Amino acid sequence: MTTTRVGAGLRAVVVGLLTLVFLAPFYLMLRNSLMDSRSLASPEWTWWPSSAHWENFTGLFTDPSLHLGRALLNSLLIAGITAPVSTLLASAAGYAFARIPVPGRGVLMALVVATLMIPGSVTFVPTFVVVGSMGGVNTLWGVLAPGLFNPFAVLLFRNFYLRLPAEIEEAGRLDGLGWFGLYRRIALPNSGAMLASLGALAFIDSWNAFLWPLVIGQDPSAWTAQIALSGFLTSQTINLPGLFAGAVVTIAPLVVMFLIAQRYIVEGIASSGLKG
Incomplete structure (x- = not known):
């Protein structure tokens, strides 16, 4: 004892x-x-500022050069669309690879997995050319479109549906359901943990994206929260207290998302069949 x-x-x-x-x-x-620039640069350590500068937070939304309010709405819209759409597309693709017996299914899955091995820097310029030729520069759809396909999520969903007992679909077959009906009425409702976990991860990944939104969203009306934060670090000025205040504001939705979905993230990865 x-x-x-x-x-x-x-x-x-x-x-x-x-x-x-x-x-x-x-x-x-x-x-x-909550500190000012002088206190933040001081070599003397303080556990908490003697005078909290809450104006650092209010200044985020009153500075006309930052457009942080609009940028936060853009990030919320982009991540709010990318997360569910990319997750549902990956779920449907994963179910097709796991269940539908079509010729060359293994080769196609190998090609999907192979895209995970291609560095993003290799496809960055071709993606910009394609999206730009379609008029996606300085538009929100141009920012979110490349993130709608997630091969890693396809792989996880495939592994999950391979582990899903095929017997539960037999009743649906007896009722005359086709592949889409089996997916929509049986497979999809039984993959709630995977949908929640990968949806949360897709939201976080979309929210934190920087390079692609920076290049494609050149106009302030298409800025995301991460692009707006970069305005605190310029060649002329460095506003560290404002940068930290902006980081607190922009990280708050991610903290809430993680607190809500942490159980589903662990459960979803555990049920995907990946180990190590």
Whole structure:
């Protein structure tokens, strides 16, 4: 009994220390966002500013050169469309690869997996040329369109549907359902954890995207939150307190998303069949 209590106490201490380590960046971000530039650059360490500068947060939305309010709405719209659409497309493709017996299915799946091995820098310019030729420059659809296809999610969904017992689809076959009916009425409702986890990851990935939105969204009306934050670091000025305040504001939706979906993320990855 004593050994069990000691082990539980040690685990609690380790978990507490790891929690402090992972929360330290959030503490530093919030602390720095409430300081002024002089205090932030001072060599003397302070655990918390003696006078909190909340105007750093209000200034984010009153500065006409940042367009942060519009950028946040753009990011929310882009991520809010990309996450469900890309997840549903990956789910349908994964089900087709796992269930529909078409000639060359293995080769097609191999090609999808092969796209994971191609560096993004190789396809960046061709993607820009294609999207630009279709009039996607300075448009929100031009920012979100390349992110609608997620080969990694297709692979995860395929593995998940391969592990899904085929017997549960037999009743649907007896009712005359085709492949689409089986997917919509049986397979899709049974993949809620995968949909939630990959949807959350797609939302986070879309929200944090920087290079592609920077290149394709050149007009301030098409800026995302990450592009607006880069306005605090220019060749003329460096506004670190404003940058930290903007980081706190833009990371808040991701924290909420993770808190809501953390259980589904773990469950979805565990049910995908990938190990290690």
